[in-house]
Amino acid sequence: MTTTKPLSDLTIAQQAKTLPIKDIAAKIGLHEDDLDLYGKYKAKLSYDVLERVKTKEDGKLVLVTAINPTPAGEGKSTVTVGLGQALNQLDKQAIVCLREPSLGPTMGLKGGAAGGGFSQVLPMEDINLHFTGDMHAITSAHNTISAMIDNHLHQGNDLGIDVRHIVWKRVLDLNDRALRHVTVGLGGPAHGVPREDGFDITVASEIMAILCLADSLEDLEERIKRIVVAYDHQKEPITAEQIGAAGAATLLLKEAFKPNLVQTLEQTPALVHGGPFANIAHGCNSLIATKTALKLGEYVVTEAGFGADLGAEKFCHIKSRVGDLNPDAVVLVATVRALKMHGGVSKDQLHIENVGAVGEGLKLLAKHIDTMKKLGLPTVVALNRFNSDTEEELATVLDWCAAHGIRASLSEVWANGGLGGRQLAEAVIDAVESNESKLTPLYELTDSIEQKIKTIAREVYGATDVVFTAKAQKQMKDVQANGWSDLPICMAKTPFSLSDDPSKFGYQQGFTITVRELKPSVGAGFLVALTGNVLTMPGLPKHPAALNMGIDESGKAIGLF
Incomplete structure (x- = not known):
């Protein structure tokens, strides 16, 4: 007996029929004049579109999240x-x-973020690589501020910046652990002022968060002006506006701020824009893309990064607050494979049926459903099917959902595209039309910083307590003294566990979260609470995906998933 090897995502994408982007735009009432074209199959929406649709009624908003990955x-x-x-x-x-x-x-x-199988956004190769250059623009805007800081030091340091308290690092859109800690300004007086520095990955940049939370170019610039880049010798904050970098940084983002229009494999319109990580930032696509889509479509389906304890929590407490959004329904993605891992099964044993482990993993699913209920959002469980899943394992999940009155559906969209998601779509429509949704934040902005963090840890993660290091306690006092304590909290935490320990899979109780550092992102408008060993510049694994990549004789990508 012979088996046919499944087509790779890349092969499926390269064989797909793609419509000219102007035809995709026409589906949502736009014309070619509304687009800034980037070739035949991708475009940016012009500022005229964003202004013109503002008075239209909003469509329905569906937020897709998941259990811990x-x-x-x-x-x-x-x-x-x-x-x-x-x-x-x-x-x-x-x-x-x-x-x-x-x-x-x-x-x-981890791979790219363009979907997979017969549910992808196209052109997949472009989206996963340089796309329309937004990442490069964000990198350049961020590093312009860095260059202006060091030039200010070199030219006399009129602001009295304390070189030991410069908090603005440089960025690069690659994993490169060798750049986490560097020294700049070496080589003598002509080459600047020597000091310690470092690099974050571009998606951890506050510029990325700002681009994804600003609602206009004016708001974008105002937020960049508020970025705290350093402190002077009296411990007073120094901003991007004070060093004269805000205008140039905004200018570099002028085109990047426009949402990108592409299409799915079935020619569904898609806006792909912005990319903050959810473990170190707020993990949602741009507010301007979401709000524009709500004016152009009847239903908008968006996702928040990693599990519901990270991206979805931040969508509700940060993005929704800024943009006055209220998701009409939440889709919580789970798989039998992930439930078994959270139930104690090792990765190399996932192909073996284990109904007991699935049942154990359901405790984690229940925790995330409970969190969405606390936030006032109706939830639909999407059980994403894999070939190794058995009928009994699948039934265990679906029967559990039915017994607990939870909407749930099998999802087979990887193999069958939209056809494999029709039952899920019907369940989502039912949840939306039930009018059950009323987003209710778990904390008030006027709560103390400590109380906000403890609320997230207890209500969302299930922790019993939060411990603040001496460094975090001092930073908390500094934040309060500077008048930033009413900002929402952006937790930086491992995505793999409800706790701050990535090795602890599954549902847990009785654990403590440790906040080791508190970083104000004043321009973005939130406070970052760093827990565990979360790094803002990741490293490459022993066998990175880049080892398999290249191009063939016709110039097509190979090895891109």
Whole structure:
């Protein structure tokens, strides 16, 4: 007996029929004059469009999240794309909103973020690589501020910046552990002022967060002006405006701020724009893309990074607050494979049926559903099917959902595209039309910093307590003294566990979260609480995906997933 090897995502994407982007735009009432074209198959929406649609009624907003990710893969972006395709098959004008992939995970271990199988956004190769240049623009804008800081020091340091308290690092859109800690300004007086510095990955830049939370070019510049880049010898904050870098940084982002229009494999319109990580930033696509899509479509399907304890929590407490959003329904993606891993099964044993481990993993699923309920959002479980899943394992999940009154559906969008997500789409429509949604934040902005962090840790993670290091306690006092304590919290935490220990899979109780550092992102408008060993510049794995990449004789990509 012979078996046919499944087509790779790349092969499926390269064989797909792609429509000219102007035809995709026409589906949502736009004309070629509304587009700034980047070739035949991708474009940016002009500022005229963004202004023109502001008075239109909003469509329905569906947020896709997941249980904590595992090395087995959950397929959250794939479900997001497939659900959008399925809604269109049911005659709902749907638009998909995704983040842009970073070259870090693309060249590293995780892979890209364009979906998979027959539920992808196209052109997949472009989206996963340089796309329309947004990542490069963000990198350049960020590093312009860095260059202006060091030039200010070199030219006399009129602001009295304390070189020991410069908090603005440089960035690069790659995983490169060798750049985490560097020394700049060496080589003598002509080459600047020697000091310690470092690099973050571009998607961890506050510029990225700002681009994804600003609602206009004016707001973009005002936020950049507020960025705190350093402190002087009296411990007073120094901003990007004070060093004269805000205007230039905004100028470099002029085109990057426009949402990117592409299409799915079934020609569903998709806005792919912005890309902050959810473990170190807020993990959502740009607010301007989401709000524009809500004016152009009947249904907008968007995703938030990693699990519901990270991206979805931040969507509700940060992005929704800034943009006055209220998700009409949440889709919570789970897989039998991930549930088994969270139930104690090792990755090399996932192909063996284990109903007991699935049942154990359901405790984690229940925790995330409970979190969404606390936030006032109706939830639909999408059980994303893999070939190794057995009927009894699948039934265990679906029967559990039915017994607990939870909407749930099998998702087969990887293999069958929109057709494999029609039942899921019907469940989502039912949840949306039930009018059950009323987003209720778990904390008030006027709560103390400590209380806000403890609320997230206890209500979302299930922690019993939070410990603040001496460094974090001092930083908390500094934040309060500077008048920033009313900002929302952006938790920087491992995505793999409810706790701050990435090795602890599954549902847990009785653990403590340790906040080791508190960093104000005043321009973005939130406070970052760093926990565990979260790094803002990842490293490459032993066998990075980049080892398999190249081009063939016709110039087509090879090895790109």
